[in-house]
Amino acid sequence: MDTHLHHEEHLQSSDFLRDVVIGMSDGLTVPFALAAGLSGAVDSTHLIVIAGLAEIAAGSIAMGLGGYLAGKTEVDHYHSELKREYDEVERLPHKEKEEVKEFFAGLGLSAEVQQQAVEEMTRDKKKWVDFMMKYELGLDKPDPQRAKKSAFNIGLSYVVGGLVPLMPYFFTENALEGLKYSAIITIVCLFIFGYLKSKFTGVNPWGGAIRVTLIGAVAAGCAFGVARLIQSA
Amino acid sequence: MDTHLHHEEHLQSSDFLRDVVIGMSDGLTVPFALAAGLSGAVDSTHLIVIAGLAEIAAGSIAMGLGGYLAGKTEVDHYHSELKREYDEVERLPHKEKEEVKEFFAGLGLSAEVQQQAVEEMTRDKKKWVDFMMKYELGLDKPDPQRAKKSAFNIGLSYVVGGLVPLMPYFFTENALEGLKYSAIITIVCLFIFGYLKSKFTGVNPWGGAIRVTLIGAVAAGCAFGVARLIQSA
Numbered sequence: 001m002d003t004h005l006h007h008e009e010h011l012q013s014s015d016f017l018r019d020v021v022i023g024m025s026d027g028l029t030v031p032f033a034l035a036a037g038l039s040g041a042v043d044s045t046h047l048i049v050i051a052g053l054a055e056i057a058a059g060s061i062a063m064g065l066g067g068y069l070a071g072k073t074e075v076d077h078y079h080s081e082l083k084r085e086y087d088e089v090e091r092l093p094h095k096e097k098e099e100v101k102e103f104f105a106g107l108g109l110s111a112e113v114q115q116q117a118v119e120e121m122t123r124d125k126k127k128w129v130d131f132m133m134k135y136e137l138g139l140d141k142p143d144p145q146r147a148k149k150s151a152f153n154i155g156l157s158y159v160v161g162g163l164v165p166l167m168p169y170f171f172t173e174n175a176l177e178g179l180k181y182s183a184i185i186t187i188v189c190l191f192i193f194g195y196l197k198s199k200f201t202g203v204n205p206w207g208g209a210i211r212v213t214l215i216g217a218v219a220a221g222c223a224f225g226v227a228r229l230i231q232s233a
Numbered sequence: 234m235d236t237h238l239h240h241e242e243h244l245q246s247s248d249f250l251r252d253v254v255i256g257m258s259d260g261l262t263v264p265f266a267l268a269a270g271l272s273g274a275v276d277s278t279h280l281i282v283i284a285g286l287a288e289i290a291a292g293s294i295a296m297g298l299g300g301y302l303a304g305k306t307e308v309d310h311y312h313s314e315l316k317r318e319y320d321e322v323e324r325l326p327h328k329e330k331e332e333v334k335e336f337f338a339g340l341g342l343s344a345e346v347q348q349q350a351v352e353e354m355t356r357d358k359k360k361w362v363d364f365m366m367k368y369e370l371g372l373d374k375p376d377p378q379r380a381k382k383s384a385f386n387i388g389l390s391y392v393v394g395g396l397v398p399l400m401p402y403f404f405t406e407n408a409l410e411g412l413k414y415s416a417i418i419t420i421v422c423l424f425i426f427g428y429l430k431s432k433f434t435g436v437n438p439w440g441g442a443i444r445v446t447l448i449g450a451v452a453a454g455c456a457f458g459v460a461r462l463i464q465s466a
Contacts, residue, residue, distance in 0.1 A: 029295040030288070034267075037287025042280065050463050051284050054270025054456040055263070061452040062262040069444045073436050104350075108360045113349045120342050127341045203306050211302045219294040223287040230283050 015146065019153035021197050023063060027161025028193060029216045031055050032186045035165055037223030039179035041231040045169040048178065052169065056162035064155025071147025078133075078142050085129045085137075096132065097122055103135055164189050183220070190216045248379065252386035254430050256296060260394025261426060262449045264288050265419045268398055270456030272412035274464040278402040281411065285402065289395035297388025304380025311366075311375050318362045318370075329365065330355055336368055397422050416453070423449045 034055050038048045089096050097118055104114040122128045133139050168181035190213045198208025267288050271281045322329050330351055337347040355361045366372050401414035423446045431441025 025299070026295060029299075030263075030291050033291030033295065034284065034288050037291060038284055041283045041287075047275065047280065050274045050460050051267065051271055053463060054274075054460045055267050055288065057459040058263050058266030058270060058452045058456040061455055062259060062266065062448060065448045065451060066258070066262075069448065073434075073441070073444075077434075077436060107350075107354060107364060108357060109350055109353050113346060113353055116346045117337075117340075117342055117350065120346055121340060124341060131340060201306075201310075203310060208306070211306075215295060215298045215302065218298060219291045222294055223291040226290040227283050227287045230286060 015150070016153060017200055019067075019150050020157045021200070022067075023060075023154040023157025024161035024193060025197070025212070026059065026063065027056070027158035028164060028186060028190055029219055030059060031162035032165035032182065032216055033219040033223040035169060035182060036179055036220035037227040039175040039182075039227075040224040041227040043175055045172055045175050045178045048169050048175060049166065052162070052166040056159055056166070059162065060155040060158040063158050064151045067154045068147050068151030071142070071150055074142045075144050075147065078139055081137060081139060082129065082133060085132050086125075089125060089129055089132070093122070096128075099136055100128070100131065186216060186220075187213055248383070249386060250433055252300075252383050253390045254433070255300075256293075256387040256390025257394035257426060258430070258445070259292065259296065260289070260391035261397060261419060261423055262452055263292060264395035265398035265415065265449055266452040266456040268402060268415055269412055269453035270460040272408040272415075273457040274460040276408055278405055278408050278411045281402050281408060282399065285395070285399040289392055289399070292395065293388040293391040296391050297384045300387045301380050301384030304375070304383055307375045308377050308380065311372055314370060314372060315362065315366060318365050319358075322358060322362055322365070326355070329361075332369055333361070333364065419449060419453075420446055 031052050035048050035052050038051055042048065085096075100121055101114050101118045104117050105111075109117065121131060133141075165182045165186040168185065169175075169178040172178045172181070191209045194209035194212025195205045197212065198205040201208075264285050268281050268285050271284055275281065318329075333354055334347050334351045337350050338344075342350065354364060366374075398415045398419040401418065402408075402411040405411045405414070424442045427442035427445025428438045430445065431438040434441075
């Protein structure tokens, strides 16, 4: 029981971290690149602040609300498939038994052990259906509360991440000066964020830090180039 | 062989559609909302076009390059875990056998069948390790070519999606007039896109169409509100 609880807690904190990573990853990158792009086309920071905050509002809602509705859809989908599996186990038990057998055959078990496993497995209808859901359809039981929490965490992380590159533009009138400080702060944050994200996902942290920083820098550079090109056209 | 090939093709077309859905979903929503937001703060469409194109450049690179590097990381992660499992099977066969047994116990099989299944399963080291990868760690063998294709498909879909709401601003000088046509075209496109996306993922298509449209409209409305608020402050 104790290890089970510990495992659950561990999973919940991973879910939270995963949400923060998703939201902050885009939040640091896209508003940074947009502000950099506009810095190549306008002189005043007033407009960059407006565009940046509008982007943060749009992006956080698209990601947060999008995540919430995707989560709800997943719950609905799980329950409609669950109903269908119970139905099929009732109406076509032979076909469903055959599918369980195929699973064990795929693991390389002998015909004899396959047969025994199928018989034991299909005795308890609930276990049988849970097995079909997980291993035939690859569906894990979704937590109905997750969608709401996840939406909130992703949306908020996007806002926090997005305010980092935008902050310097609040304090200066000159767009290129804003860009200079924004680039320094954001690249440092992207590097730290990439390092921690990679540590958490179990990948080489320095490689991850460089990768994340590179994406942000390339996106900002291209946005700057695109905006300059149109402005001078 | 034939059914196998068919199955592979089916999976590949799903992967492609999944990428298009991911890219276009954000591409239709965020540039639409950003342009709507700026329409609430500036009069000229020139700046909205610059900001919109800068956002499309930033967003498509962040999503495309981000997807590419995430795919590469997944491949690296799979291979480092694969190496570790081969190592553990070699050094700690008893512990690893115990884990296979726990899996079968979790399915509700009797101690006798568990034991037989473990013995048969662990005879072939490759099958054993593949089993551990898939069912202990939940890792599927990633396709190394996927990352590149996926990045390209997601990035391009974001550009295509993003040009839809931006298009009307190319043809008018007045921002609010641009917004009017942008809103009409984008909401129609979001509705069609939401319908097709839901058909493809097997969810109620009308519900899905309404959901996707709602996210876009709410994001655009909030961005408009935020920009208006700052402009008038």
